[in-house]
Amino acid sequence: MDQLSAMRAFVRVVETGNFTRAARSLDMSKTTVTNMVQNLEGHLKAKLLNRTTRQVAVTTEGALYYERAAQFLADLDELDGSISSSQAQPSGRLRVEMAGAFADLIVIPSLCDFYCRYPQISLDIGVGDRLVDYIAENVDCALRAGTPTDQSLIARKVGEMSLKTYASPGFIEMFGMPEHPRDLEARFFSVGYLNAQAGKVLPMEFRRGEETLEITPRYAVSVNDSRSYVAAALSGMGVVQAPQFMVREAVERGELVEVMTEWQRDSMPLYIVYPRTRHLGNRVRVFVDWLVRLLKETSASDAPPPRAISAGKKQKVTAAPTPVVVAAE
Incomplete structure (x- = not known):
């Protein structure tokens, strides 16, 4: 028995929850993975998994073995990587x-x-x-x-992105210009951004000097994709708070304009998680x-900042600088 390969197969079964997904991720047949795990159990003289037709459950012995095996394989991969990285291109x-x-x-x-x-x-x-x-x-x-809020993930901050508040000229012409964030709770519609993890529409945040507000916006439509979020704003469905890099071209073309410019939103961090x-x-x-x-x-764009449209006035909006800012690490 190739114990190392069998150990990897067992770890993948535990992590993926069944033999089929484990086999797919290892680019092996399900039969091969099943035989590997059975041989490992025979070698250890212990039952690591309880199998039914619908699911795979880890035994007490299996849970203990998985914890040590997963750490061992991670250490081994790190050791191999530290040597091979100096000898060859990553692959x-x-x-x-x-x-x-x-x-x-x-x-x-x-x-x-x-x-x-x-x-x-x-x-x-x-x-x-x-x-x-x-x-x-x-x-x-x-x-x-x-x-990130998921404690099972390791996160490295890699940058920040600047968000501003926008609406389409058609929306402003039909409903008027919002002048205060509270207007979005009482008189104006926003586009809701549905957070998949929380299962609810995210609030909109505003800051003016030392004053901060968190608004639960009224909305006629909510979406859970950033591109659809901007598309809804372009169609006139409501006010949005969007990263500048996503709307730069729309702002240049006059299809979106910044509103409530005296109210800003703090930058949003960007993370790599694993x-x-x-x-x-x-x-x-x-x-x-x-x-x-x-x-x-x-983030190194030197384009001039946009001139926002104020209440009762319409003017051409110039290009916004790309807002993604790298974090100091």
């Missing part, structure tokens, strides 16, 4: 999750640069703002906006370092 498949706006507007347009630097890495990019099961879906890392049980391999490290450099370059 292999890297599974990354990120919101569609980051993928479309920042990451994908620069991927040729990443491939030229690291031609032996294959990127699988999952696009969307959905909840991710990092272990079951074999996700290496994700780029996420906002401070599971605590997942070793931060060399290919993940180089991708994160490349992403930090990319965000820093993206």
